[in-house]
Amino acid sequence: MTGLVPVDGDLDTGGFFEAARRGELAVRRCNGCDALLHLPRAYCKRCGSWDGRWETVAGTGTVYSWSVVEHQVHPAYPVPYTILLVQLDDEPAARFVGHLDGSPDVSIGQPVEAWFDRVDTVDGDTVVPRWRLA
Numbered sequence: 113m114t115g116l117v118p119v120d121g122d123l124d125t126g127g128f129f130e131a132a133r134r135g136e137l138a139v140r141r142c143n144g145c146d147a148l149l150h151l152p153r154a155y156c157k158r159c160g161s162w163d164g165r166w167e168t169v170a171g172t173g174t175v176y177s178w179s180v181v182e183h184q185v186h187p188a189y190p191v192p193y194t195i196l197l198v199q200l201d202d203e204p205a206a207r208f209v210g211h212l213d214g215s216p217d218v219s220i221g222q223p224v225e226a227w228f229d230r231v232d233t234v235d236g237d238t239v240v241p242r243w244r245l246a
Contacts, residue, residue, distance in 0.1 A: 118240065124152050127166035132239040137171040137226045139206050140164050150206045169206070171226035172246070173198040176207055180215045196243055198224055210243040218245070 118129070131138035140149040144161030155162055176199040184191045194212040212218070223246035231238045 118238065124154055128152060129238065129240075131166055131168060132228055132241050135228050135239075136168045137208075137241055138166040138168050139200075139203055141167045148203065148205050169200055170202045171241075172202075173200045173208070173224055173243075175199075175218055175220055175222045175224060177220065178218045194218060196224065198243055208241075208243070210241075212243065212245070216245065222246075 118125075121129075127140070128138055140152040141147065141164060142149055142156035142159060142161050143163040143165055144156055145159040147156055147158040149156060149164055154164065156164065175196055177197040179195050180192050181189075181195060182192050189211075192215040194215055196210045196212060196218070198208045198210060200206045200208070224243045225246045226241045227244055229240045229242050231240060
């Protein structure tokens with residue numbers, strides 16, 4: 113992977129990156145009422161619980177929306193590249209943002225699958241889920 117490396121030890125998102133290191137895609141869910149907490153957060157707005165868990169999802173989805181970026185905003189991301197909004201197959205309320213290199217032929221509803229990109233960092237390595245056309 114080229115690009116910026118996320119902070120993977122954050123309290124709210126650390127479990128997401130732990131799952132990625134195992135080759136799994138995960139979402140956060142409330143233990144009090146089973147609500148989806150996505151984007152990940154510690155507090156459930158539905159029931160008020162601070163008790164949550166990370167739950168593995170299939171890592172497959174469809175393109176909900178997409179856009180090709182042609183104006184470079186960071187040297188780590190050469191243009192063109194395609195930004196995807198992916199709706200998960202087994203958890204449709206969760207959508208993930210990702211990118212594809214270049215400007216491939218993409219359409220709404222097209223199937224995609226997660227893959228896991230290992231990035232060497234000063235502190236070891238970080239694994240970042242990415243998407244590819246299925």
